Amino acid sequence: MTDESPAPDLRLMARGTPQSLALGVDVGEGWGGGLMRAPFRADLVGDPALGGLADGVIYTLLDQACGAAIGVAVKARAGMQGRELAMGAMATLDFRIDYVRPARAGADVTAQAECLRIDGELAFVRGAAFETDLDDPIALVQAAFMLSSPSAGA
């Protein structure tokens, strides 16, 4: 086996909450920050007539990916400023999701999120969920998060 497993902190960003762990969310080999996948599971289907992962699974996957994208951005900024990473709590302020089309039956869903800007304690992110092609999305999201530094007593 080559050592191409994802960096531990990226895996932790995917699997680091009981809910994402329960959904089986994980990252692929060599994946960057803000990219993660929910494997298909029959008990996570929304509408058996359609057979795809539920909207709620995709929502949670995107929320988790947005958090990871912010985590990576905060870490990069701390690195540029020569500081140790000091990541505090992160709270979703608002989350807007468009369900462009239903997820395909039996398919894994991948989410990719990017942090557009961090302004003080505000972070703006957007993301998309898809099966295999980012240009053929299932859902699109735009969200704002509040960051709190650990020193602020979160």
Add this chain to the structure above:
Amino acid sequence: MSEAAISPASARLAASPYARFLGLRIELAGETVTGVLPFAPHLIGNVVLPALHGGVVGAFLELTALAQLAQLAPGVSARTVDVTVDYLRSSRAVDSFARAEVLRLGRRVANVRAVAWQGDERRPVATLRGHFLLGRGTP
């Protein structure tokens, strides 16, 4: 099996494996649906606080909206077009409740808003505003 009537709202949730995964159920008073999400450890998103996962709260609001739509328009299918969720305070590791109000039930689209709370209904933890595409009969 008894012929006891299952409400359209309950039937809508019973059809969803994901709603069972969450542990979501509903209570019905007249035509008003209250979504009930009993606390369970797998719903946690922040182990430090602890708090429910933001995605769980959003999904809970969306499913409550769909259940309320099913109750008001039985036999009409509804697909979520978009939702916007505002998070007002963190959702603690306790039971959650939600109610949805159908602002407009059109022929093709419904406009819905929903509110989730925990201990005190006057202190909502999150609100939803969304659009749902309606399907009447076979396409």
